[in-house]
Amino acid sequence: MPLYRDECVVLRTHKLGEADRIVTMLSRQHGKIRAVAKGVRRTASKFGSRLEPFMVVDAQFYEGRSLDIVTQAESLGAYGAQIVADYGAYTAASAMVETADRLSEADAGLQQYLLLVGALRSLSRGEHHSSATLDSYLLRAMSIAGWAPSFSDCAVTGEPGPHSAFVVQLGGVVADRAAPPARRGSTRRPSACSVRCSPATG
Structure with a gap:
């Protein structure tokens, strides 16, 4: 199976079996990726909290038939903890990743990836009010998508x-x-x- 590597934002996760997760990510070069992170729910997992929503990672994948497999993940932007600690930022970030997930169903380009990373970074740092960041993100994301x-x-x-x-x-x-x-x-x-x-x- 061929290997590939990309920078990704974790959009959402789903439990799979006793210790695995299906992770949905928006990547810089490969659009939306759905991959299995094996053993990620175990305490001794090598991925730790890197494959949680709102995190930006440099990940390596094995290409599979229906789902790829995450073999490595290095943190590039640890925004999750700061976002989850603030309710306003958390609700805004949740709406952002859901929007990115929906808009990238058919096609996702570099602009959508960079816009989402920038918005999550801004939320984690508290640079602007969370509702203003969300409004700005939604208008720009929809414009990039052709709306x-x-x-x-x-x-x-x-x-x-x-x-x-x-x-x-x-x-x-x-x-x-x-x-x-x-x-x-x-x-x-x-x-x-x-x-x-x-x-x-x-």
């Missing part, structure tokens, strides 16, 4: 804006005729996380 945010088109009808009404329950900015009567003419500005997104064109 452009719209701050002016109606979230219900797609009618070009600008529009003055903003209704969270309807998806963001809406035309006056699509807004409930109480919200018509509202001038409240949308937040970055509540805008309607549509496929990018051009």
